[in-house]
Amino acid sequence: MRITGGKLKGRFTETPYGKMAIRPAMDKMRESVFAILDPVLEGKSFLDLFSGSGTIALEAVSHGATDVSLCEMDKSKAKIVFQNVKMAEEVGVRIKCHFMAVELYLKRCKEKFDYIFMDPPFPYKFRKELIETAGTKMMLKEHGRLLIHYPEEDALPDKIGNLVLVDKRVYGRSIVNFYAYETKTEDVAQEQQKSQG
Numbered sequence: 001m002r003i004t005g006g007k008l009k010g011r012f013t014e015t016p017y018g019k020m021a022i023r024p025a026m027d028k029m030r031e032s033v034f035a036i037l038d039p040v041l042e043g044k045s046f047l048d049l050f051s052g053s054g055t056i057a058l059e060a061v062s063h064g065a066t067d068v069s070l071c072e073m074d075k076s077k078a079k080i081v082f083q084n085v086k087m088a089e090e091v092g093v094r095i096k097c098h099f100m101a102v103e104l105y106l107k108r109c110k111e112k113f114d115y116i117f118m119d120p121p122f123p124y125k126f127r128k129e130l131i132e133t134a135g136t137k138m139m140l141k142e143h144g145r146l147l148i149h150y151p152e153e154d155a156l157p158d159k160i161g162n163l164v165l166v167d168k169r170v171y172g173r174s175i176v177n178f179y180a181y182e183t184k185t186e187d188v189a190q191e192q193q194k195s196q197g
Contacts, residue, residue: 001055004031005038006062007091013084015053016077029149029171030059036169037115038063044114045069045141049102049130053077054084056117057095061088065115069096071105106133112141118148127154131179132161146179 003011004027034041042064048057051070060068068088072081078099085095098105102118103126116134120127127150134146146163150156152173158165160179167178 001053002027003055003059003062005034006059006064008058008062008087011058011062011087013053013055013058013087014080015055016080029169029174029176030056032169032171033117033147033176034059034063036167041065041115045112047071047111047113047116047139049105049116049118050120051081052119054081054095054097056119058084058087060115060117061091061093061095066093068093069098069111069113071098071100071102073099073101075099102130103133106130106137106139109137109139112139112144114141114144116140116144116146118146120148120150122151122154127156128160131156131163135161135163135179135181140181142181144180147176148179149174149176151175 001013001015003009041060044065045067046057046060046065048060048070051057051072054070057068057070081097085097088095116139118130127148131146131148134140140146148156152175156177162182163179164182165177166180169176
């Protein structure tokens with residue numbers, strides 16, 4: 001997969017093939033999402049859940065994030081992830097890698113992040129619960145954002161626990177929702193207006 005922007009733009013990450021192939025996030029989706037995040041990622045913390053080959057985490061590093069973690073549930077992908085994340089060290093960032101079920105990682109995690117990106121496999125039933133857990137545990141920093149990539153047929157509500165939808169982007173038949181901590185109604189309206197401007 002190709003890094004779409006930033007310091008590592010144009011570099012490629014390794015992905016396995018055949019039956020064990022990782023489902024990478026679409027290039028168009030990644031490029032668009034990180035174009036939105038690029039002005040605010042410098043020096044920020046970023047968590048990549050359901051990381052696959054680590055491409056999203058590397059994209060975050062490429063766009064300026066300096067404290068980056070990833071979690072991939074399939075331990076058989078560890079070798080290729082470690083191979084890919086070495087690229088981040090070229091720009092002075094060491095990505096923290098965790099190999100366990102994302103649900104377990106969320107229960108154990110004591111860190112807070114500026115940005116959390118979730119890209120669960122499309123036949124996955126517990127997206128809402130993951131978002132609710134992250135919100136309940138206050139895993140986002142005060143002005144943080146939680147992003148989740150999902151198929152259009154699996155609609156997600158505008159409010160999940162203490163998190164509310166502040167932006168939504170559509171890429172063909174897949175969608176990326178942006179959630180933030182619930183604030184006053186007028187503040188949410190301003191956030192949505194700002195993100196669409």
